[in-house]
Amino acid sequence: MWDMKSPPQLAVTVAITRRADPSRAAEMAAWVRAGASLAEAFPGFLGTGWVRPELGSTEWHMLYRFADAGALHGWEESPERQWWLSSAEGFVEHTRVEKRTGIEGWFDPPRELPADEGLPEAPKPPSRWKQAVTIWLGFFPVSLLSGWLLAPHLVDLNLVLRTLISTLVLTPIMTYLVLPRVTRALQPWLKR
Secondary structure, three states, X not given: OOOOOOOOOOOEXXXXXXXXXXXXXXXXXXXXXXXXXXXXXXXXXXXXXXXXXXXOOOEEEEEEEEOOHHHHHHHHOOHHHHHHHHXXXXXEEEEEEEEEOOHHHHOOXXXXXXXXXXXXXXXXXXXHHHHHHHHHHHHHHHHHHHHHHOHHHHOOOOHHHXXXXXXXXXXXXXXXXXXXXXXXXXXXXXXX
16 A cells, blocks of 8 residues: 655656866766666666767766665765776866756756765755645646637647647746746745
């Protein structure tokens, strides 16, 4: 039976930006592959990937994902990872780290972390019920307005096409206009 007191464990995705001299791209690629190979052996590992914006770029954007915070902690505190990180000293600079478990990205802005300080935990996201209430507070008036302004123009279309058009219109409005304003207005409540 599902326990109401313990929240479900959520997978954690870590996004990291690292810089390396473009003349050492082959070394960097080998270093990244070695880290991925080490991480694969850890319980809860779900995958990893990396990308460069363009050839010759100094930046490397990396993602890795673990089944839950405990599994991630096991990897991050492991001697294998410490050895792997130390093997890049002198040619890799760690510039940004973000940890995300789901929709809480709407609730706090990305943070730049200095490379010479430790990698602190991201601030604790609001509880899921507060996130749901916040989303609903933005979604309800937008849906109501959509029903009033948009729906009369779509009445002759089939359900799939009406839904497609309305979600194509409403998703950017919610993501870029409504949710940032609602979460900013509710910050004191969300952080309690």
